[in-house]
Amino acid sequence: MSDNPILSVRDVRKTYGGVEVLKGVSFDLERGQSKIVIGPSGTGKSTLLRCINLLSPPDSGNVVLDGVTVEERGINQIRAQIGFVFQEFNLFTHLRVLDNVRLAQRNVLGRSKQEATRRAMEELERVGLSDKLEAYPAELSGGQKQRASIARALAMDPKLILFDEPTSALDPELTGEVVQVMKDLANAGMTMLVVSHEMGFARAAADEVIFMEGGVIVEQGPPSTLFTCPEHARTSQFLRMISHEHQEA
Amino acid sequence: MVFDTLVAEFPFLLRGLWIGIQLLAALLALGFVLGITLAVMSVYGHWSLRLFAVVFERIFRGIPEIVLLLLFFYGIGELLPLSPFVAAVLALGLRSTAYQAQIFRGSIQSVAGGEVMAARALGMSRLGAIWHIVLPQALRRSIGPWTNEYSAELKATSLAYVIGVVELTRQASYIVSNLQGNTLTVFAVVAAMYFVVNRLGNAGLYALERRLTIPGFEGRGAES
Amino acid sequence: MLEFIEFGKTWMPFLLEGVGVTLGLWVVAMVLGFCLALLLVWGRVYAAKPIYLFATAYVEVFRGTPMLVQLFFIYLGLPEIGIVLAPFTAAAVAIGLNTAAYQAEYFRGAIQSLPAGQMVAARAMGMSRFQALRDIILPQAGRRVIPQWSNEAIVELKYTSIAYAIGLTELTARAEQVGYQTFQFLEAFTLVAIIYLVLTGIVAQSLDFLERKTRIPGLTYTGGKME
Ligand SMILES: Nc1ncnc2c1ncn2[C@@H]1O[C@H](COP(=O)(O)OP(=O)(O)O)[C@@H](O)[C@H]1O
Numbered sequence: 001m002s003d004n005p006i007l008s009v010r011d012v013r014k015t016y017g018g019v020e021v022l023k024g025v026s027f028d029l030e031r032g033q034s035k036i037v038i039g040p041s042g043t044g045k046s047t048l049l050r051c052i053n054l055l056s057p058p059d060s061g062n063v064v065l066d067g068v069t070v071e072e073r074g075i076n077q078i079r080a081q082i083g084f085v086f087q088e089f090n091l092f093t094h095l096r097v098l099d100n101v102r103l104a105q106r107n108v109l110g111r112s113k114q115e116a117t118r119r120a121m122e123e124l125e126r127v128g129l130s131d132k133l134e135a136y137p138a139e140l141s142g143g144q145k146q147r148a149s150i151a152r153a154l155a156m157d158p159k160l161i162l163f164d165e166p167t168s169a170l171d172p173e174l175t176g177e178v179v180q181v182m183k184d185l186a187n188a189g190m191t192m193l194v195v196s197h198e199m200g201f202a203r204a205a206a207d208e209v210i211f212m213e214g215g216v217i218v219e220q221g222p223p224s225t226l227f228t229c230p231e232h233a234r235t236s237q238f239l240r241m242i243s244h245e246h247q248e249a
Numbered sequence: 250m251v252f253d254t255l256v257a258e259f260p261f262l263l264r265g266l267w268i269g270i271q272l273l274a275a276l277l278a279l280g281f282v283l284g285i286t287l288a289v290m291s292v293y294g295h296w297s298l299r300l301f302a303v304v305f306e307r308i309f310r311g312i313p314e315i316v317l318l319l320l321f322f323y324g325i326g327e328l329l330p331l332s333p334f335v336a337a338v339l340a341l342g343l344r345s346t347a348y349q350a351q352i353f354r355g356s357i358q359s360v361a362g363g364e365v366m367a368a369r370a371l372g373m374s375r376l377g378a379i380w381h382i383v384l385p386q387a388l389r390r391s392i393g394p395w396t397n398e399y400s401a402e403l404k405a406t407s408l409a410y411v412i413g414v415v416e417l418t419r420q421a422s423y424i425v426s427n428l429q430g431n432t433l434t435v436f437a438v439v440a441a442m443y444f445v446v447n448r449l450g451n452a453g454l455y456a457l458e459r460r461l462t463i464p465g466f467e468g469r470g471a472e473s
Numbered sequence: 474m475l476e477f478i479e480f481g482k483t484w485m486p487f488l489l490e491g492v493g494v495t496l497g498l499w500v501v502a503m504v505l506g507f508c509l510a511l512l513l514v515w516g517r518v519y520a521a522k523p524i525y526l527f528a529t530a531y532v533e534v535f536r537g538t539p540m541l542v543q544l545f546f547i548y549l550g551l552p553e554i555g556i557v558l559a560p561f562t563a564a565a566v567a568i569g570l571n572t573a574a575y576q577a578e579y580f581r582g583a584i585q586s587l588p589a590g591q592m593v594a595a596r597a598m599g600m601s602r603f604q605a606l607r608d609i610i611l612p613q614a615g616r617r618v619i620p621q622w623s624n625e626a627i628v629e630l631k632y633t634s635i636a637y638a639i640g641l642t643e644l645t646a647r648a649e650q651v652g653y654q655t656f657q658f659l660e661a662f663t664l665v666a667i668i669y670l671v672l673t674g675i676v677a678q679s680l681d682f683l684e685r686k687t688r689i690p691g692l693t694y695t696g697g698k699m700e
């Protein structure tokens with residue numbers, strides 16, 4: 001591993017109501033790297049993402065972003081550097097698409113209205129939503145909502161983006177457009193940590209796959225190795241299971 | 250000193266409370282009977298009945314309680330002398346009719362239309378289907394909102410003060426003017442009495458709602 | 474009927490003078506209630522335990538007891554401890570304190586009906602809690618609460634008539650005066666009932682218009698309110 005990863009997670013632990021959900025998780029993310037996290041549901045994947053930007057503060061361990069330890073002090077400025085894309089999109093219901101992408105640029109980064117508008121238009125163009133600037137979230141399809149929320153994250157010029165099952169709430173025929181946007185991002189050099197079972201994305205764009213189960217990382221490696229000859233029986237079992245699910249869908 | 254006067258005057262407050270509760274029971278009963286009738290008429294009846302219900306509700310919801318009380322006691326009283334109590338029952342009862350009709354209409358409309366059709370298919374008459382199928386379900390669903398109506402009307406009974414019904418609030422004002430003092434205490438005690446009656450009534454209605462809960466029936470009190 | 478119209482022509486101007494007092498009382502009370510409600514809802518949703526308990530007790534007490542008793546407590550009772558208020562002020566304070574409890578409950582309901590993800594997403598982007606409340610939660614909850622708030626405003630408009638009980642010459646008291654001068658109580662109170670119907674109708678229409686003007690897809694309100 002290189003000397004200065006953009007994100008370094010060290011021995012992060014988190015307990016909810018007496019149950020240890022994360023039992024010491026460590027990994028690094030290099031600049032421009034994309035890692036995908038897979039694992040059964042309830043394993044702590046979402047919790048891990050939320051521990052990174054302290055939406056759920058870890059009980060112990062630490063997270064270092066670009067050489068700076070992530071802590072409560074100054075957390076808002078750190079969160080501004082970490083994009084977050086949610087399974088349920090969480091677009092701001094009362095704001096038009098353009099304002100959804102502009103708001104945090106203005107009140108967190110302090111950008112001027114012109115600058116915020118310019119960046120918003122660029123990113124909305126990139127995700128193919130230039131014609132939806134004036135639409136309210138409720139007027140968009142699921143795929144459009146998720147692309148808008150990706151643009152919202154991108155416009156903050158984050159150092160990396162965390163994705164929590166970005167396609168799980170979408171109808172199957174709409175996942176393609178979101179996956180395509182994510183592939184393009186990865187190819188353009190964006191640093192990404194993606195919780196997802198989208199094998200298409202994993203094969204085409206992920207540099208590494210992390211398999212998590214029971215609050216620990218069971219194994220990790222490049223998709224070519226991990227998907228074809230995983231070390232652990234649990235990993236191959238899980239891979240078989242999700243490939244079945246995908247065939248049914 | 251304060252305590253002694255309270256003990257001495259408390260029977261009067263209780264008498265006032267009792268009158269207030271009688272008023273409450275009478276006006277809620279009137280509102281219940283007329284409210285259900287109005288609701289059934291407006292859901293299943295001719296459009297003119299529906300129009301009548303809308304106008305009736307608009308009028309009785311748009312006029313302040315106090316004006317209704319004065320209108321019935323002094324106004325209608327010109328033509329047909331009414332005792333303050335009867336005037337209060339009519340004024341507040343008709344107003345409650347407007348609110349209760351709205352509650353019952355909502356819950357009647359929430360009963361699945363298919364059930365009425367099924368009942369008709371079994372050979373039940375229209376009225377029979379309403380009576381045996383719709384109303385038992387609608388009434389259960391009404392208990393939640395009806396609890397609010399109970400609270401609102403309990404508090405409204407205090408307004409009968411303005412036409413001289415000697416209920417709790419008027420008893421309190423008599424006591425206050427006799428005593429020349431202790432006003433804060435007396436009104437605090439009176440407020441507490443309303444508060445307790447309100448809570449007791451609500452608790453009773455919740456209990457009723459829970460008892461009447463039927464599996465698969467999503468009342469507010471449903472446990473499952 | 475003709476007689477009633479004559480009666481109306483004669484006394485309407487006198488009654489309409491009371492409309493000013495009624496509306497003035499209503500506006501002052503609603504504004505007072507609104508400001509207080511914001512504090513209460515903060516206490517109920519976001520504040521520490523002691524403040525939460527105080528706000529909860531406040532709401533329970535004011536919603537659980539009649540407004541007339543609250544008014545007497547303030548107007549007749551407070552002078553015992555040296556606080557003497559004029560009828561208008563006493564009525565404005567009583568109605569304001571009362572409506573604050575109801576408004577707070579509607580605001581709380583609206584805030585808690587918003588999906589948790591809205592706050593989470595705002596915080597995840599680096600907004601402070603205050604920014605998230607100001608820019609995300611309040612604009613959304615504010616829109617959702619308009620129908621209930623309108624209802625409450627109309628309830629309170631009618632409740633200004635309670636000031637009649639402490640001798641303020643607002644609309645209802647003027648109607649009574651007309652009754653005593655003419656001994657035509659039925660006509661006098663019918664006339665004032667019509668004025669209230671028109672007033673509540675106008676307010677209802679205006680607030681409905683506001684609701685439609687500020688409506689946003691995906692943020693419509695579903696639910697009902699009793700009183
Ligand atoms: N805020 C919370 N409070 C209590 N338990 C939680 C909370 N968030 C997650 N959990 C629990 O932690 C475990 C891991 O959840 P999560 O991180 O969402 O898993 P995954 O995303 O892998 O499906 C689950 O058992 C879940 O119930």
Ligand SMILES: [Mg+2]
Pocket residue numbers: 045046047164165
């Ligand atoms: Mg998850």
